[in-house]
Amino acid sequence: MNRQELVNLIRERKSYLCVGLDTDIQKIPKHLLSLPDPIFAFNKAIIDATKDLCVSYKINTAFYECQGIRGWESLQRTVEYIPKGIFTIADAKRGDIGNTSTYYAKTFFDTYGFDSVTVAPYMGRDSVTPFLGFSEKWAIVLGLTSNEGSQDFQQLQTSEGLLYEQVMKTTASWGSPDNMMFVVGATQADSIAAIRRILPDHFFLVPGVGAQGGSLKEISEKGLNKDAGLLVNASRAIIYAGNDERFAEDAREAAKAYQAEMAEYLSAL
Numbered sequence: 001m002n003r004q005e006l007v008n009l010i011r012e013r014k015s016y017l018c019v020g021l022d023t024d025i026q027k028i029p030k031h032l033l034s035l036p037d038p039i040f041a042f043n044k045a046i047i048d049a050t051k052d053l054c055v056s057y058k059i060n061t062a063f064y065e066c067q068g069i070r071g072w073e074s075l076q077r078t079v080e081y082i083p084k085g086i087f088t089i090a091d092a093k094r095g096d097i098g099n100t101s102t103y104y105a106k107t108f109f110d111t112y113g114f115d116s117v118t119v120a121p122y123m124g125r126d127s128v129t130p131f132l133g134f135s136e137k138w139a140i141v142l143g144l145t146s147n148e149g150s151q152d153f154q155q156l157q158t159s160e161g162l163l164y165e166q167v168m169k170t171t172a173s174w175g176s177p178d179n180m181m182f183v184v185g186a187t188q189a190d191s192i193a194a195i196r197r198i199l200p201d202h203f204f205l206v207p208g209v210g211a212q213g214g215s216l217k218e219i220s221e222k223g224l225n226k227d228a229g230l231l232v233n234a235s236r237a238i239i240y241a242g243n244d245e246r247f248a249e250d251a252r253e254a255a256k257a258y259q260a261e262m263a264e265y266l267s268a269l
């Protein structure tokens with residue numbers, strides 16, 4: 001999907017919601033466990049219930065990879081089930097020497113057909129650029145992450161400023177706002193205005209609302225740009241909003257509340 005298509009989708013749906021399919025076999029309702037592919041059955045119900053409210057789905061590959069071959073099959077069925085025209089994210093946090101990164105990119109873009117993959121930039125230029133050579137595909141590079149450990153390296157003060165700011169500026173110079181986004185955690189709302197000044201045009205993938213306590217209001221006020229420029233992810237707060245036969249309806253209600261709030265912020269742009 002290209003940038004203009006994503007911007008149009010956000011405008012049409014009045015939503016910049018990304019539903020995170022962090023589908024944990026331990027957490028899905030028990031009545032699904034007797035089905036042949038419980039993870040896909042869960043995802044299918046969640047997608048059916050939320051597909052008109054969000055603009056993106058993020059599949060965190062960890063929850064699938066841990067199931068071995070069956071998990072990869074659930075992942076493939078899920079990404080194929082997501083309606084065309086919705087932005088798909090493989091949250092795999094890859095990045096390696098150049099020839100290996102090229103095969104990671106082929107895995108998620110060509111074999112599985114995702115629009116984007118999350119990329120860890122700390123191995124440098126040759127680990128990131130292989131993700132940028134695919135038409136209408138995106139690298140979503142870790143910028144300032146939502147977790148406490150972001151203090152350990154990302155927030156180190158260097159002679160040039162904060163390390164994550166340097167990493168984001170340099171990484172941005174390898175691509176463009178048409179093929180690169182950055183992850184900025186919703187728990188880092190104090191920093192998002194400064195990051196937006198450094199990168200006025202890029203989309204930010206913002207995880208950390210809901211279960212991690214980030215404020216949708218604050219990150220929207222500080223992070224939205226003229227094209228919206230945000231994809232805000234919520235995983236557990238949506239997909240586990242309920243845990244019985246009504247889980248999909250409960251997920252819809254949770255997604256609807258986020259979408260309604262987003263529509264308000266978008267109308268103020």
Ligand SMILES: O=C(O)c1cc(=O)[nH]c(=O)n1[C@@H]1O[C@H](COP(=O)(O)O)[C@@H](O)[C@H]1O
Pocket residue numbers: 020022060091118144145146147183184185207208209210211212233234235236237
């Ligand atoms: O890259 C990510 O998606 C990511 C980056 C980050 O800084 N923090 C973060 O929570 N994530 C992911 O976003 C999702 C957040 O899940 P919830 O906290 O359940 O909404 C998980 O899939 C995390 O792996």
